[in-house]
Amino acid sequence: MSWSEVPWLQRNSPTASLVRLCERILQSDDLAAIIVDIAAEFGVSNCLLAVRSGDWKIVAARGDWDGPLPSSQLDSCIDREAAVYQRGRPTGGTILTPTGSRDQHMLLLSGARLAADQLADALAIARVLGRRLDQLGVLHAAHRQVDRLKATMKLARKFAGETETQRLLEHIATDAARLLGSDRASIFIWDREQRQLVACPALGVEGGRLFLPDNKGLVGDVIHSRKPVIVDDVYADPRFDQGVDKKSGYKTRNLLCVPLFDANDECLGAFELINKRSGDFSAEDLGALEDFAIAVATAVTNTRELENLVRNNSQLSEQMKRRSNIIGESPAMAALRGTIDRLAMTDLPVLILGESGTGKEVAATALHHQGSRAQRPFVAVNCAALTETLLESELFGHEKGAFTDAHAMHIGKFELAEGGTLFLDEIGDMTLGGQAKLLRVLEQKVITRVGGTQPIPVNVRVVAATNAHLAEMVREKKFRQDLYFRLSVVTLEIPPLRDRPEDILPLSKFFLERFCRDANRKLLTFSPDAEKRLQMHQWPGNVRELRNLMERIAFLAQGARVEVDDLAFILSPKRSDFDDLADGVGLMEATSSFQSEYIKRAVKRMQGNMSDAAEFLGLHRSNLYRKMRQLGMEVDDVKP
Numbered sequence: 001m002s003w004s005e006v007p008w009l010q011r012n013s014p015t016a017s018l019v020r021l022c023e024r025i026l027q028s029d030d031l032a033a034i035i036v037d038i039a040a041e042f043g044v045s046n047c048l049l050a051v052r053s054g055d056w057k058i059v060a061a062r063g064d065w066d067g068p069l070p071s072s073q074l075d076s077c078i079d080r081e082a083a084v085y086q087r088g089r090p091t092g093g094t095i096l097t098p099t100g101s102r103d104q105h106m107l108l109l110s111g112a113r114l115a116a117d118q119l120a121d122a123l124a125i126a127r128v129l130g131r132r133l134d135q136l137g138v139l140h141a142a143h144r145q146v147d148r149l150k151a152t153m154k155l156a157r158k159f160a161g162e163t164e165t166q167r168l169l170e171h172i173a174t175d176a177a178r179l180l181g182s183d184r185a186s187i188f189i190w191d192r193e194q195r196q197l198v199a200c201p202a203l204g205v206e207g208g209r210l211f212l213p214d215n216k217g218l219v220g221d222v223i224h225s226r227k228p229v230i231v232d233d234v235y236a237d238p239r240f241d242q243g244v245d246k247k248s249g250y251k252t253r254n255l256l257c258v259p260l261f262d263a264n265d266e267c268l269g270a271f272e273l274i275n276k277r278s279g280d281f282s283a284e285d286l287g288a289l290e291d292f293a294i295a296v297a298t299a300v301t302n303t304r305e306l307e308n309l310v311r312n313n314s315q316l317s318e319q320m321k322r323r324s325n326i327i328g329e330s331p332a333m334a335a336l337r338g339t340i341d342r343l344a345m346t347d348l349p350v351l352i353l354g355e356s357g358t359g360k361e362v363a364a365t366a367l368h369h370q371g372s373r374a375q376r377p378f379v380a381v382n383c384a385a386l387t388e389t390l391l392e393s394e395l396f397g398h399e400k401g402a403f404t405d406a407h408a409m410h411i412g413k414f415e416l417a418e419g420g421t422l423f424l425d426e427i428g429d430m431t432l433g434g435q436a437k438l439l440r441v442l443e444q445k446v447i448t449r450v451g452g453t454q455p456i457p458v459n460v461r462v463v464a465a466t467n468a469h470l471a472e473m474v475r476e477k478k479f480r481q482d483l484y485f486r487l488s489v490v491t492l493e494i495p496p497l498r499d500r501p502e503d504i505l506p507l508s509k510f511f512l513e514r515f516c517r518d519a520n521r522k523l524l525t526f527s528p529d530a531e532k533r534l535q536m537h538q539w540p541g542n543v544r545e546l547r548n549l550m551e552r553i554a555f556l557a558q559g560a561r562v563e564v565d566d567l568a569f570i571l572s573p574k575r576s577d578f579d580d581l582a583d584g585v586g587l588m589e590a591t592s593s594f595q596s597e598y599i600k601r602a603v604k605r606m607q608g609n610m611s612d613a614a615e616f617l618g619l620h621r622s623n624l625y626r627k628m629r630q631l632g633m634e635v636d637d638v639k640p
């Protein structure tokens with residue numbers, strides 16, 4: 001049997017047209033058309049669909065309802081779930097019937113020929129209409145949710161491009177208020193350390209930011225309970241903090257507030273909408289704001305991380321810049337600074353030579369920071385610390401699976417230094433195989449990761465350094481001549497500290513100040529004897545030794561002034577000045593030897609000025625000459 005053969009639908013069946021009407025109602029989503037259809041079926045001039053939303057409101061109508069809606073009768077029908085027939089209105093009979101919809105709709109029919117026996121039919125049709133209204137409600141809510149999610153996704157993409165938290169929060173607030181039909185929106189970021197909430201943007205408040213204690217108000221409640229709130233009348237809610245309205249001069253009526261969670265489910269703060277443009281906030285608004293909050297939390301976390309990175313990066317480069325200050329008053333250091341000034345803006349390869357600890361890396365960082373590559377990375381590699389295979393993967397990187405331990409792809413130092421400077425320290429320790437590979441990259445300016453095939457172009461300035469005698473190594477064929485020429489287009493030579501005594505005190509004071517700051521103590525000074533002692537030391541470990549000594553003094557010295565005893569304890573004669581004295585000599589001979597050496601250094605420090613040297617040694621000038629004669633020394637022996 002087909003549907004059209006069902007007896008209820010046959011022409012002579014009293015129910016046929018009602019069943020057909022039910023069918024049309026259940027298929028239509030046009031409420032106005034449904035109401036017209038119902039009016040026609042019942043032969044009435046007026047047909048109304050009304051909803052109880054606070055007061056009664058007309059949703060759809062056919063004809064004009066004469067007079068106000070009979071609110072109390074409608075209330076009574078809904079509450080009793082009963083339909084009524086009334087006679088006596090000027091237009092004839094009236095039927096009021098509940099639809100049974102979730103949102104409490106009533107169907108009203110009125111017409112001259114409307115009879116009491118149509119009540120049952122009207123109630124049945126109203127129930128079918130009620131079902132359809134519920135279905136349409138769900139459908140419309142789903143459509144609205146899809147639209148909102150689309151809009152949220154679009155905004156999330158926009159937020160993802162934002163790099164500053166403050167600007168991001170302002171965009172979010174404006175977009176959220178617009179999307180959810182409310183007057184204002186605010187985001188509260190929870191500063192747990194300070195136990196406060198930072199509201200942003202806080203419109204009407206100077207600076208656009210408002211600081212509130214985190215245990216007050218509805219927002220305080222939301223972040224601690226981790227649950228959202230909807231409040232229809234905030235002034236009737238004891239949790240509401242009226243102080244905010246007083247500060248901003250804005251009157252809050254109702255609000256919706258949801259917590260913001262990051263990916264680890266940590267509460268970041270709260271998101272609040274204030275004053276819905278029409279009516280109160282609904283459960284649907286809550287769902288929408290919660291969806292929106294997910295995108296907001298992700299965007300806020302990302303921007304904050306980015307800001308931290310940028311801050312750390314600029315702190316680091318500031319730190320690097322400070323570290324690249326070349327301290328020293330000797331002519332050698334003045335010349336070095338001048339050469340670096342001239343070289344910094346070029347891309348010429350530079351080879352820095354000097355004993356260990358003389359400041360070769362400091363010179364390399366100064367070259368980087370004073371040049372056009374300063375905003376790009378400075379990457380240092382210690383070539384001595386790496387075997388040939390490791391060096392290759394360290395410099396050029398490797399692809400995943402390139403060798404047994406290559407569990408993941410690894411970016412090499414050349415790629416990391418892109419646009420910046422690569423500092424190859426201890427270049428003299430690189431194997432000949434490593435040198436060949438490095439030379440090829442320097443010539444072609446292209447690298448290939450170990451295990452890879454793709455050539456990757458690199459734009460890197462190379463600065464190399466060594467404490468080895470590279471030219472000698474070239475002669476001995478331990479270092480490739482072609483690489484030597486490529487690296488040493490310009491050579492900077494940093495003299496050992498013992499050959500630039502003018503730098504000892506400025507460096508000592510510079511480091512002592514830095515380490516006193518680190519040790520959180522008042523700046524220490526040197527006694528005149530301590531200064532002399534520092535200047536007489538040979539500094540075999542160069543500036544690094546001096547730096548380490550100052551660090552220990554800053555943390556260990558007990559008085560407010562560094563005395564010679566503080567140094568005697570650290571600058572043990574065994575370790576330095578006396579190393580070069582012959583072993584196994586008698587005390588007299590050793591003493592004479594020490595005195596000769598000491599006098600020689602004093603004269604050298606004073607650049608050959610015998611009066612200054614005598615003063616430095618605490619002797620009268622004539623006594624100095626006498627002493628020298630006693631020791632068998634000639635003036636020409638000691639003059640530099």
Ligand SMILES: Nc1ncnc2c1ncn2[C@@H]1O[C@H](COP(=O)(O)OP(=O)(O)OP(=O)(O)O)[C@@H](O)[C@H]1O
Pocket residue numbers: 323325326327328354355356357358359360361362363425465466467543544547
């Ligand atoms: N002229 C200088 N001004 C300020 N600090 C310096 C100076 N020279 C060296 N230093 C400091 O001394 C220490 C050693 O310097 P650096 O590492 O540059 O020496 P290096 O010659 O590269 O040593 P190595 O050959 O052992 O690598 C560092 O802490 C550095 O900051």
